[in-house]
Amino acid sequence: MKYDRQNAKAHSRATMRGIWAAANTPFNEDGSIDEGGFRKNVDHWVNDLGIDGLFVAGKQGEFFSMSVDERKRMFDLAVSAVGDKAQTIMSCSDQNMDVVIDLAKHAQACGAEVVQDVITHVDFSRRPFVLTGEFGDVYLADTVIICTGATAKSIGLPSETLFRGRGVSGCATCDGFFYKDMDCCVIGGGNTAVEEALFLTSIARKTYLVHRRDRFRAEPALLDRLAKRVAAGQIELRLSCELDEVIGDETGVTAVRLRKAAAEGEMIDVSGVFVAIGHQPNTTLFEGALEMNDGYIMTGRADPQSQTMTSVPGVFAAGDVQDAIYRQAVTSAGSGCMAALDARRYLEMATEERIAAE
C-alpha cells in the first residue's frame, strides 16, 4: 500500500469508519528514532488489536523537527510492517508539511523571503532593529513579529522522555481523544492540571490527578467542579504524591509509579500520562528588551489600537509566546494575522510620518 494523497484526503473528509490509531514515532533515550519499536507498535496495533487505519505522526508536538527524509522513512516503515493489513495509512506529518510548504510558497509569492535561522540576539534599542542569527548573520528590520512559542515543562524523568508521544503528552485538549474509555493520569496542581483532568472526564474512563502538595493552587470555581467529578468517581485524587516512573512496553504507557513521602510507592495502571506542570515561553532571548509577565511577552499596552504590539513600538508578538491561556494552533494563527495587520499599519503610519517630516 502506498501513501496516496487523494485517498488520504477522502478519508480525512469521511468520518473515518473503523478503528484508527496515531502511530507516533518512538525515540531512544539518546534521541535517535527507535525504528524497531515503531515497527513493533504498528504491527501490534494492526495485527493484534485489529486497527484499520494508521496516522503516521511525527515526533509528537515537534512534527517539523523531523527531517523530510525521517518522515518518509517512518511512513515507509509503517507500510512495510503492516501495509498489507491496514486499510489506510496516512502520514499526518506529510499532510502537515504540505500545509507548511504551501503557506511558505504563498508568502514567497506575496514577496516574502523565507530564511531559516535561529535568532540568538536582538537589539530593539535602535532603528532599524538588529537581529543576529546563530552563525552571525545580521538581519535589519523596521518591524519584528515574535512568534517563538512556548515549551511544555517536563518533570525530567528519563522514562517520561522515553514514552513522550507513546502515552506521555503535554496537552489533554490536543491528545485526549487517543485515550477514549481508558484510564489516564494528570500530573500537576494548578489551573491547567485541574482543567486537563476535568476535560478528560468526558473522554477517559477514569482520571487520576496527581499533585505533589496536599492542596491545589487552582481557582475556587475549578476546585468546585473538581469536587463534583471526584464525588462522581470520575476523578481520583492522589495528593502529596510525585510521579516516580512512567512504566510501559512496546505498545506505550501501561502504568505509573508514584512516590509518596514516607510511604510505599503506588502503581496505577494508566494508558495516558498528561504532564500539566506549566509552560515555558521561549522568551529568554528577549529578557530585558521587552516587558514580560511570568515569561510571556506582554502585548496591547503600548498602543490601544494595536493588540499585538509589545512594549517596544514596532515589535509585535503573536501565538503561544504571548498567550498563557489558550495556546492552540488556531488561536496562534489568528493572533499571527492580527500581528501582521498591526505591523502593516505601523509601517504605513511610520511612512506617512516620515513623508510629513520631509
Ligand SMILES: Cc1cc2nc3c(=O)[nH]c(=O)nc-3n(C[C@H](O)[C@H](O)[C@H](O)COP(=O)(O)OP(=O)(O)OC[C@H]3O[C@@H](n4cnc5c(N)ncnc54)[C@H](O)[C@@H]3O)c2cc1C
Ligand atoms: C503535543 C502537542 C499537541 C498539540 N496538539 C494541538 C492540537 O491538536 N490542536 C491545537 O490547536 N493545538 C495543539 N497544540 C498546541 C499548538 O501546537 C500550539 O498552540 C501552536 O503550535 C503555537 O503556535 P506558535 O506559532 O505560537 O508556536 P510554535 O508552533 O511553538 O512555533 C514556534 C516556532 O518558533 C521557532 N523558534 C523558537 N525560538 C526561535 C529562535 N530563537 N529563532 C528562530 N526560531 C525560533 C521554533 O523552532 C518553532 O518553529 C499541541 C501542542 C503540543 C505540545
